[in-house]
Amino acid sequence: xxxxxxxxxxxxxxxxxxxxxxxxxxxxxxxxxxxxxxxxxxxxxxxxxxxxxxxxxxxxxxxxxxxxxxxxxxxxxxxxxxxxxxxxxxxxxxxxxxxxxxxxxxxxxxxxxxxxxxxxxxxxxxxxxxxxxxxxxxxxxxxxxxxxxxxxxxxx
Amino acid sequence: xxxxxxxxxxxxxxxxxxxxxxxxxxxxxxxxxxxxxxxxxxxxxxxxxxxxxxxxxxxxxxxxxxxxxxxxxxxxxxxxxxxxxxxxxxxxxxxxxxxxxxxxxxxxxxxxxxxxxxxxxxxxxxxxxxxxxxxxxxxxxxxxxxxxxxxxxxxxxxxxxxxxxxxxxxxxxxxxxxxxxxxxx
Numbered sequence: 001x002x003x004x005x006x007x008x009x010x011x012x013x014x015x016x017x018x019x020x021x022x023x024x025x026x027x028x029x030x031x032x033x034x035x036x037x038x039x040x041x042x043x044x045x046x047x048x049x050x051x052x053x054x055x056x057x058x059x060x061x062x063x064x065x066x067x068x069x070x071x072x073x074x075x076x077x078x079x080x081x082x083x084x085x086x087x088x089x090x091x092x093x094x095x096x097x098x099x100x101x102x103x104x105x106x107x108x109x110x111x112x113x114x115x116x117x118x119x120x121x122x123x124x125x126x127x128x129x130x131x132x133x134x135x136x137x138x139x140x141x142x143x144x145x146x147x148x149x150x151x152x153x154x155x156x
Numbered sequence: 157x158x159x160x161x162x163x164x165x166x167x168x169x170x171x172x173x174x175x176x177x178x179x180x181x182x183x184x185x186x187x188x189x190x191x192x193x194x195x196x197x198x199x200x201x202x203x204x205x206x207x208x209x210x211x212x213x214x215x216x217x218x219x220x221x222x223x224x225x226x227x228x229x230x231x232x233x234x235x236x237x238x239x240x241x242x243x244x245x246x247x248x249x250x251x252x253x254x255x256x257x258x259x260x261x262x263x264x265x266x267x268x269x270x271x272x273x274x275x276x277x278x279x280x281x282x283x284x285x286x287x288x289x290x291x292x293x294x295x296x297x298x299x300x301x302x303x304x305x306x307x308x309x310x311x312x313x314x315x316x317x318x319x320x321x322x323x324x325x326x327x328x329x330x331x332x333x334x335x336x337x338x339x340x341x
Contacts, residue, residue, distance in 0.1 A: 017304075038326075045332045060197045069178075
C-alpha cells in the first residue's frame with residue numbers, strides 16, 4: 001500500500017514524541033503499522049531524524065549571544081570603514097597619477113630642449129618652454145589635489 | 157506587510173552595507189539567539205557535515221539577519237527568515253564543494269555507498285541519505301521530524317503552499333526510508 005496520507009499519522013508521531021516507538025505502540029497501532037507502508041516509513045524516518053536531532057542538540061557548542069553580537073558589531077564597523085575609505089584610495093591613485101604626469105611633462109620638456117645635461121633648478125624654465133602645457137598640468141593637479149583633500153577631510 | 161521572499165531571491169541576498177547599524181537591539185537579539193542558535197547549528201552541521209563550517213555559517217547567518225533591513229511582522233516570521241538565510245548559506249557551501257569536487261567523506265552525495273564504519277554507522281547512513289536527497293526534500297524532512305514543525309510552518313519556511321508540503325514530505329520520506337534500508341543508493 002502506498003498512499004500519500006494515513007488517518008493514523010498523528011498517532012505515530014505522538015508515539016515517537018513520547019518515546020513509545022516502536023516497542024510500546026499498543027496492540028492496535030502496532031497491527032496497523034505492520035500493514036501500512038505509509039506509517040512504517042513515517043515511523044522509521046521520523047524516529048531516525050528525531051533521535052539524530054536530539055543527539056546533535058546535545059553536541060551543539062554554540063558561542064554566546066554576546067560574542068555573536070560583538071563580532072557582528074566589529075564586522076559592521078570594518079565594513080563601514082572599508083566603504084568610507086574607498087574614495088581615499090581613489091584619491092591616492094589620482095594624486096599619484098597627476099604627479100607622474102607632471103614629472104613626465106617636465107622630463108619631456110627638458111629632453112626636447114637638449115638641456116638634460118645642464119639641468120638645474122635655475123634653468124628649469126627655458127625661454128621657449130611650452131608654458132601653457134606646464135601650467136595646464138599644474139592646474140589640473142591642483143584641482144585634483146583639492147578634491148582629494150576634500151574627500152579625505154569629509155566624514156564619508 | 158512584507159511579502160515572503162523566495163529562495164532564489166534570498167540566494168541573491170547580501171549583507172547590506174548602506175547602514176552601519178545593526179537592525180535589532182541587543183536584548184531582542186539575545187532572546188532570539190537563545191531560542192534558535194542550537195537547532196540552527198544542528199541543521200547547519202547536518203547540512204555541511206562539519207562542525208567548523210557550521211560554526212562559521214551560524215555567525216554569518218546571524219550577521220546577515222542583523223544587517224538586513226527587513227520589517228518582520230512576527231517572531232515566527234523572523235525565525236523563518238533566519239532559517240532561509242541558513243539554508244541558502246548551506247546551499248552555497250554545497251555548490252562550492254561540488255564545483256571544486258571537495259566533499260567530506262561522510263557527506264559525499266557522489267559516493268553514497270561508501271561502507272560505514274561500525275561506530276556511528278547510523279549517523280553516517282543518515283548523512284549519506286540526507287546528502288542524496290534534494291535540498292527541498294532534505295529541508296522538509298528536517299523541519300518536520302527533527303524540529304517538529306507543522307505543515308504550515310514548513311510551508312512558510314520553504315516558501316511553499318501548505319498543500320504541497322504533505323506530498324513533498326511523503327515523497328521525501330519514502331526515498332529516505334529506502335536509502336536508510338539500503339534499498340536504494
